Amino acid sequence: MLPVDLVHSRRQKDRLVVTPLGERLDRAREIATELVQIAEAHVGRTREELETAWRALDVPAREIRLRDGLIALIEDALDLDGRADVDAVALRAEVFSRATARRRSEATFDRDAILAELAQEKGTTVEAIEADLYADLRGAQVLRAAVDRTGAPIALVPGGAAAIVEGYDLSQAQSVLLRATRVVVTLSETPALALRSLLRKLKFHRLLFAAERAAERTVLTIDGPSALFESTTRYGLALAIALPSVLACVPERIEADLRWGKERLPLRYVIEPPSPLLAERRAIESGLPDEVEAVIEKLRAKSERFEISVADVLLDIPGVGLTVPDLTLREKKTKRVVHVEVLGHWSRDAVWKRVELAEKGLPEPVLFCASERLRVSEAVLPETTGASLYMYKGALSASVILERAERLLAQAAAPKKKRARSV
């Protein structure tokens, strides 16, 4: 990730404006190409030599930050390691203990004589001893050639200069989010898979969100548990890591509250069109869970009554939660639907939350599927709630899903306690 101080930004009232590469794209490619070439010419040499060579690449003052940012990203991709041929720790112990002994026992302290004596004993030179003394420091690390698993040489920087430049704007945005206290994402017509991927990412990083629906849009406010008590950048790294998943939802707008600079100035950072980060629909990170993939064709093969499709709805009950079903079973004759969400075996807590969700009233029938390993009784969720719990052993059964879906539709005529929103 780009160090925060290398982000190309300026303040505009209460906004932090980050300058994308934009018109500097070609220039960035030129600089990155030169930097990668310099790195390639420094394989086998030290980090200090490489960094000196990089900094010697003369660019106009206005491009220094760009050059240094590209250096940081390229350096991240390189394999720099300590010298294996020198045991610097042992050498230091030997040199320094001998020097102490001499200092105590002789009339004067003769540094050169001590080093010369050691060099002679080791069959080397004083210069070599001096060079090896701190060969394990960061600056003395050596740039290694890149190889694949079989040992065959590969590109030193994966994807070359082009990949570095391509990732530059995303890196800038992620670095800014390191200083974020919360992020507000405005979504519309979001692909369910992308949203599911985002929610999983948020959960994994222990982020929390509040979902609100305004007109045709869903607004997610993302921060962490203790953000309720104080504005903290504690979740900045998690928010930065979640950014690619947020972008995969193709949001209309991303708004981050920041504490910027040493003074921790409250600023706002906005990503909105025509930001290059929103320019194109990105690949969705993860597809359907394996167990859902496995059952979907079986459902299609077995069912005459239902059309089976990947779900594209979002079920939200304010104050309770939001969930994204995996599949939708649509009755061909009536067009009534039953959604299926597979919770798998990862969280018993998630099952209880769904029970709570169903008790508050779901807009459409949902069948929740969870592994028996979670040790929850199916009885905790009576079908009169408009939802059902299917605790499966091993793999999901298409027959059971279809049978439960039919029962839920039969129950659907019963009056609801409270309607929630389907987004």
Next chain:
Amino acid sequence: MTDAAKLPTLVFRAGTLELEGLPASMPSPLPERCVLDPRTASFRAPANDYADLLRALRDKKIEFEDRARAYTELTHGPLVSREPRPYQSEALAAWKKARGAGVVVLPTGAGKTHVAVMAIDDKRRSTLVVAPTLDLVRQWHDLLASTFAQPIGIVGGGEHDVRPLTVTTYDSAYLHLENLGNRFGLIVFDECHHLPSATYALAARHAIAPFRLGLTATPERMDGRESLLEDLIGPTVYRRDIVELAGDYLAEYETVHVSVSLSEEERREYEAERAIYRSFITRNAIRMSDPKGWSTFIMLSARSADGRRAMAAYRRQRELAFSAPAKLDYVARLLWEHRQDRALLFTQDNATCYALSKRFLIPAITHQTKIKERSAILRGLADGTYCAVVTSKVLNEGVDVPDANVAIVVSGSGSVREHVQRLGRILRKRDGKFALLYEIVTDQTSESYTSERRRDHAAYNR
């Protein structure tokens, strides 16, 4: 769902306390910071309000299930005990009187660690010790292992082993207490003046420990955030200064201020470089006394050739002041004079530290030195393999170097705390020990002013 699930439950969740199952509309009987979180439809409080929350729930006779607490009672106290010094007993009594939550201020070498051992013994709860460096973690680990005769956990430095007695760094505590914050009933914050920084403070907030002990020689911070210690740990419950304990419980000492001069040629170069630097900051109206002065200088200096020259000039004049040849000659003389002693040399930066190591052939300890080598170097200093060790900042605080009796401050910042801590490194009492601190300053340079600022403490004005 079972009946038990219907009882309100208190759960530790990512550094906070979640109280589930209370009706949202109930008239709030809870502490001010326990509020309804609409994101999860539960009440939420910062983890460090655990004790207050429990008291409030019990006062209101609200039945609940406490699933938050995951700490245990220790099976036994210390197997090795020694008679505390009078002020250590006073400190413990004051801490207990404050419900086991407060800060004890004692000078380096006065045995703060023993106060912590007494506190652990008193409360007998799973305990986490948080220290600023890996050296200190190692030191605490060894001390607790030998005192309590049980395996001690370590979190940090590549290890993640959590036990009823565990030691960690502030960096790791900040990262991990979000998950481990309910596993300890007592937390000892060593060198607790580090805690009030914006990030480290979360380590205290994410923990439920009702008992907290802060230890430091110098709670005061340049940014004034020491006032947060009361909320994060508790009030200052006991305080003693170096001058009150010197002689009886700390080694007698003397501080020697040495001025060295630049040669005529160096002086000319110093003045010329300083003029270039000064001219740039004057032209750009940068006030270095302003908290933003330095960052403004860095920013502006990168934007033009003039600026880059000014930065080079700044570095050169600083190098001339910090590493003046006359200064290094004096260091050589002191190393020779004290070749039978144990000396610690202090520098302001790593580059000077390594330069002195190479020039005088003495071991260096910086943040880059791996813990195994650091331990070997400190052992070598103790057993006489080495007569001196040079360090930049890592030995400023905490690390126990009981045999060191000479400190040579080659360069440093204007921080009073840093200077007092450096003195503290050589004050641990030994029979007949007399400690000497030399401060070598290049005369008529910016270093003279820096030196004046850092000596503004009673320990230097005896």
